[in-house]
Amino acid sequence: MEDRAIIELFFARSQRAVEELRQKYGRQCRTIARGILADPRDAEECENDAWLRVWNSIPPDCPEHLGAYVGRITRNLALNRLKFDRRKKRGGELESIHAELLQCVPGTQDVQAAADDTVLQCIRRFLEGQSPRDRALFLRRYFYLESVQELAAPFGMTPSAVSTRLGRMRAKLKIELEKEGITL
Amino acid sequence: MKPEERLFELIGALPDDLLAQTKAPRKRRRWVPAAAAACLLVAVGVGIWSAGLLAPASGPEDAASTVTGQPAPIHGPKLNWPKQSGAHQEAALHLTMLPVGDRMAEYHEVENPNGIPTEQRPRYLGEAYRDLEDWYLPEDNKGLQYLVHREEDGSYTLWEFACFTVWEEETLAQVAYNMEHGDPPIWAELEWFSLDMDFSPYPYREVLETIYAVTSADDLVSLTISPANMDNTDTGKALQKEIGTRTVTDRSELDALYDAIADMVCYGSGHWEQIDRGDSGDDRLLDAVRLGRYLTIQTADDVVIDDLKYSAAGGQFYEYSGVAYEPLGAETAAKMNQLFGIE
Numbered sequence: 131m132e133d134r135a136i137i138e139l140f141f142a143r144s145q146r147a148v149e150e151l152r153q154k155y156g157r158q159c160r161t162i163a164r165g166i167l168a169d170p171r172d173a174e175e176c177e178n179d180a181w182l183r184v185w186n187s188i189p190p191d192c193p194e195h196l197g198a199y200v201g202r203i204t205r206n207l208a209l210n211r212l213k214f215d216r217r218k219k220r221g222g223e224l225e226s227i228h229a230e231l232l233q234c235v236p237g238t239q240d241v242q243a244a245a246d247d248t249v250l251q252c253i254r255r256f257l258e259g260q261s262p263r264d265r266a267l268f269l270r271r272y273f274y275l276e277s278v279q280e281l282a283a284p285f286g287m288t289p290s291a292v293s294t295r296l297g298r299m300r301a302k303l304k305i306e307l308e309k310e311g312i313t314l
Numbered sequence: 315m316k317p318e319e320r321l322f323e324l325i326g327a328l329p330d331d332l333l334a335q336t337k338a339p340r341k342r343r344r345w346v347p348a349a350a351a352a353c354l355l356v357a358v359g360v361g362i363w364s365a366g367l368l369a370p371a372s373g374p375e376d377a378a379s380t381v382t383g384q385p386a387p388i389h390g391p392k393l394n395w396p397k398q399s400g401a402h403q404e405a406a407l408h409l410t411m412l413p414v415g416d417r418m419a420e421y422h423e424v425e426n427p428n429g430i431p432t433e434q435r436p437r438y439l440g441e442a443y444r445d446l447e448d449w450y451l452p453e454d455n456k457g458l459q460y461l462v463h464r465e466e467d468g469s470y471t472l473w474e475f476a477c478f479t480v481w482e483e484e485t486l487a488q489v490a491y492n493m494e495h496g497d498p499p500i501w502a503e504l505e506w507f508s509l510d511m512d513f514s515p516y517p518y519r520e521v522l523e524t525i526y527a528v529t530s531a532d533d534l535v536s537l538t539i540s541p542a543n544m545d546n547t548d549t550g551k552a553l554q555k556e557i558g559t560r561t562v563t564d565r566s567e568l569d570a571l572y573d574a575i576a577d578m579v580c581y582g583s584g585h586w587e588q589i590d591r592g593d594s595g596d597d598r599l600l601d602a603v604r605l606g607r608y609l610t611i612q613t614a615d616d617v618v619i620d621d622l623k624y625s626a627a628g629g630q631f632y633e634y635s636g637v638a639y640e641p642l643g644a645e646t647a648a649k650m651n652q653l654f655g656i657e
Contacts, residue, residue, distance in 0.1 A: 195334035197333075234318075266336045286408075286410060288635055314318075
């Protein structure tokens, strides 16, 4: 079902809205939640919380990109669970992603960190400067938490080629951050 | 918060319009009915000829026909591969999936087709391949080692077989789920694709027969054995020189090779963890050279198979991209070690 039709169901307060949303974006949200939270029960709860959150926020929200919208909600809910209960174990994918992103961190750490908005704008400009293919690859790995193996088939690449491509992008991002004098 | 954690969280704050740009761009490939494909082939030949992208055939056959007065053999359009400038070499491997028999095969783009020896290099465009839009067989090559793809700008690219796709149950289930939900849409776009295709591990005999047109040991003409080259320090190079390269044409030795490789089972690509190259010790790279050999097999049809590598460490063959084969039995491995001169 088209995103617009699903949103219309939400606006009509139809119970079918959540079912259609789950059908279309369930896998995506599950990947994100399970990537961040090690315990599958936590991930499942997080996914259900996301559907409820969407139910409560549309309307008044009327997102133009429903996939990104619900993805962000799931991601934030999962991260909040980790933050509020540090005993919870981080998901395996998150561990790998943190290790990969560490390679983007500029060397100098002894000065005050840049404001969130400055860093965000730099990442945004960096991504907008990439080819659509590379941009998609980066976002699906670092926002949607898809594994390198999962990314290989849709991009027509081998897993090792995906890793290499992502590695080059991380190196480029680090250079961009350094060029702008950004510290994290 | 650690810097990498902060970076991860900030990526989550990117705007929705950017986050929505997640489609993997791919070329559409569609079925073309057989008659339409034949028409397309003619149109492609005529159109490209007139655009000057394909040169008239001017091989030795033409010269001979002028001398003897015999009619020149009829060929499809001649394939002129672009010359490599050497200034830019793209590091990315271009890979595509194509149907072969009831399996799905991985093909890699050949970066520099002119680097292939003349007698093996595809020179003329042949028939459309399985009625797939823009895919052709080279006219002068047997088997399916090479396929030709017509690009959007009318140029041609050459693709070489790498391996058949092997998927475990879990991957198959994931793809089935993706197909059902249309996300990502790739599998639905490949009209030839079906979950009923054979994704199981396969005997190398299937590759020999289908891809290289080798149906028995008699089809093998020679085997050239070279040292593995993963250690290029002075010591490594000295060892490679000491091992040397030699070519085997002895019938019984070629028979032994065929018997060993025809029945071995391939697990597909991306399985480096299943390949023991003997490079885990202190002198790991040197050991890998000592125990490894790269093979080039020449067939009676002038096909050259140069993907197979062997390591006595695991007693197994393998290929680049982590294409792993099941380890040989002890007796067969001992025979291969002897054939390849590994002590």
